Amino acid sequence: MKPLRAATYGVFYRLPIGLRRWIVRRAVPKYVVGAVIMVRDSEAGGERLLLLRQPPPGRGWNLPAGLLQRRESPIVGAARELAEETGIRLRPEELSPAVPNAVVHARGWVDVVFEASVPASTTTLTVDGAEVYEAAWHPLDDLPKLTKASAKLLAYYGIGPLADQPGPWASLRR
Incomplete structure (x- = not known):
């Protein structure tokens, strides 16, 4: 030294x-920290994912997500955002950390990612029509047009249109 x-x-x-x-x-x-939740349909063996259609500028489908409040733990923020955006109320202990649990983006934000599994046929989805226009289940092998941010994030987990392309996520899957 x-x-x-x-x-x-x-x-x-x-x-x-x-x-x-x-x-x-x-x-x-300084980083902005957000919580993201990948909600899978337990009745479809996890092969369907809950996605949200939100107002522009995204012009595509997103995962349920949002910014953490001051001093809020990521898992509590994830449960709060899931309830706010979809009407799905899960206790924090019903969420599991995804692997990788945190994704650091080049533009100054960090997503802390969690997973949950619920039965789609008995789960009522409620959206407000302002922040979220629509919530729907989509098969993993036939996802709709995703926002760029969601496509990049899902690639870390081997999901979506960018999963097989080179990027920082490629080294995480072997």
């Missing part, structure tokens, strides 16, 4: 914790 860098770290770690946090918050990149 170079002497200047070692000295800088030495001084930094001697500072009070509050001051260290203040410095870190101003020095490191």
Whole structure:
């Protein structure tokens, strides 16, 4: 380690914790954190996925998702967003972390991704007509036009039109 860098770290770690946090918050990149939920139809062996059609600019279908509130844990935010956008009310413990659980995007946001499975035939979908126009189940092998963000995110899980294309997700599947 170079002497200047070692000295800088030495001084930094001697500072009070509050001051260290203040410095870190101003020095490191800021990210927006969202929660995304991949909801599968348990009656179709998980081969159908719940997607949402939302207002432009997306002009395609999305996964249920939204930004976390201040100090909200990702799993609680995921359950909240799922209920708000689809009417599906699940307890946080009914969600499972997807693998990978967090996807860091180049433009400054992080998606924390969860999975859930519900029976489509007995699950009532409720949308507000403003934030979400439509919610529907789609077979994994016949997905509608996805937004670019959803297509890229689903590719990390080997799903959708980009799943077989090169990208940062390709190294995660073997």
